[in-house]
Amino acid sequence: MLKKITSLCTTLCLSIALILPVSAPVSASGTLSPDTIVTKENVNQVVEYLGLDPRDLKKANASDESVTVTVGELQQVINQLKQAPKEVTSTENLNVIAPLASSDFCTGLKMLYYTTNLGGSFELSYEVAANYSWNKFTSVNNATVSVIDNDDNLLTTFTISSREVGAKVISSGAKVELTAKVKVDSWLSVGNVGIIKVMTTSVNTSKEWNTTQAGIPMCV
Known part of the structure; x- marks a missing residue:
């Protein structure tokens, strides 16, 4: 009798298990929507969702607790950032030379300026300090680079993560050559919680200035 009761209970339990629906695991991002506001509590979930x-x-x-951003707004910015290539090259675009002051000196220091024309959310601005004497460049003191944020979107920020910038005199003093390899990180502001890196762009730059472009005084 005991065996029959045990067998009956086992059969009933199996039948109930087969009849009752099995709940599927809920996705971590299943509760999010484009209108979801990012908070400290759900930020990790939002980041994974993105x-x-x-x-x-x-x-x-x-x-600042008054600053709010939605999942949809963040997704839109990420899509825009990722449209840019991960590596770009900038060569011989129009350069801007500092205004020339009238001078009778045939020896001095000239600042050379160059801004890339990448057409994206940021540009790179270069400065080169070059010495000259009697219509020729003689040496380069320094070469620097900085990033310019072209994007008016308050959710994006751009920083330089690495740089190799150099300049030298070439062509027997007739030119100054700039070469650079710069990596720029694109950051996304995640509401009032913090920032996160979306991508890194490598920018390879080469630029030359001759004495005329640099505005070196003509001395005879």
């Missing part, structure tokens, strides 16, 4: 790594999130020490 295809980024929460470990890369740099949280702000202090935050």
